[in-house]
Amino acid sequence: MAWLEALWGIGFGLALGICGVFCLVEAARIFGQIAMIGDAPEMDVRSVLQGNASGIVKLAGVVKKGRFTATAPCSGTECIAHRTTVKYFSEWNSPRWRTVTKQVGKSDFMLTDGTGEIEVSAGKLGDSGVSPTAEETYDTPADREVVSERMRTLLTRDDGEPYETVQMTSRDLRVQERRLEPGDKTTVLGKVQQQYDGARFDCIQLGSVSRRGAWMLAAKGVFLGLFGAFLVSVVWFVSVPRFISLLPV
Structure with a gap:
């Protein structure tokens, strides 16, 4: 049954795509954390208590x-x-x-x-x-x-x-x-x-x-970003063609 195989392919692709989105979100969170660590201004406690921190x-x-x-x-x-x-x-x-x-x-x-x-x-x-x-x-x-x-x-x-x-x-x-x-x-x-x-x-x-910790954090973000993009691409290359095959000619 071709339609059943097509539905299975659509579901499989969508499941991987959802996992890919979660990977991309986590990668964005990691890169955001790296940016915050590098860009955060250093203040003294008195200034913070006075409400000068933003x-x-x-x-x-x-x-x-x-x-x-x-x-x-x-x-x-x-x-x-x-x-x-x-x-x-x-x-x-x-x-x-x-x-x-x-x-x-x-x-x-x-x-x-x-x-x-x-x-x-x-x-x-x-x-x-x-x-x-x-x-x-x-x-x-x-x-x-x-x-x-x-x-x-x-x-x-x-x-x-x-x-x-x-x-x-x-x-x-x-x-x-x-x-x-x-x-x-x-x-x-x-x-x-x-x-x-x-x-x-x-x-x-x-x-x-540490410098090693920063490199490891960046490497984790890059890996999750690339892996997430790959999983999301499965939706286009697997789910979309099978969905099109179910449409009436």
């Missing part, structure tokens, strides 16, 4: 503890934010340390720069925007039964089972823990929200983006 701005200062903190899973350190990466050593093909899982924790905090102090909210801060600079590396056993409760949670999948790659390794795991602690200096990128009880800074980027 749009996305950058603040730099010293971190102070807020009402709550995050707990780094390996060291157990109470901190403002952390990015923890668990790696195992793979001896297959090109021997190297490969990532098993990642965990990002963040909390609201206060930022002071000598001209004033402002509350920084992490509510709109995505995991990719957390970039603490201080880093420590630990070795930990791969056996979940002998590690701390915090690490046991990190080494357990959502279904409650251990990661297969962790089970297969005969070496200790390597944990890279990057933390932002009270007293550390940092930069934040975001937008000021004026509230009845004062100003609040909605953070979208915590810490500076």
Whole structure:
């Protein structure tokens, strides 16, 4: 049945086209984020509190503890934010340390720069925007039964089972823990929200983006843009011809 095959082709092409649109939207968001990071003016806290900030701005200062903190899973350190990466050593093909899982924790905090102090909210801060600079590396056993409760949670999948790659390794795991602690200096990128009880800074980027991180972000945007354009083109080359074939001659 030619008409059934044509309908299947139309549906298949449209499904890929919709996925392509989502990829293009995400690529646009990434390039917008890159532009904001590069173009955002740097201001002091006093100017922000006085209402002189418009749009996305950058603040730099010293971190102070807020009402709550995050707990780094390996060291157990109470901190403002952390990015923890668990790696195992793979001896297959090109021997190297490969990532098993990642965990990002963040909390609201206060930022002071000598001209004033402002509350920084992490509510709109995505995991990719957390970039603490201080880093420590630990070795930990791969056996979940002998590690701390915090690490046991990190080494357990959502279904409650251990990661297969962790089970297969005969070496200790390597944990890279990057933390932002009270007293550390940092930069934040975001937008000021004026509230009845004062100003609040909605953070979208915590810490500076490294050159490598910026290149990786740009590469991700380019890939999603090209892949999205390819998927959208499927609508023209697959769905449209099959739709035309269904029209009466």
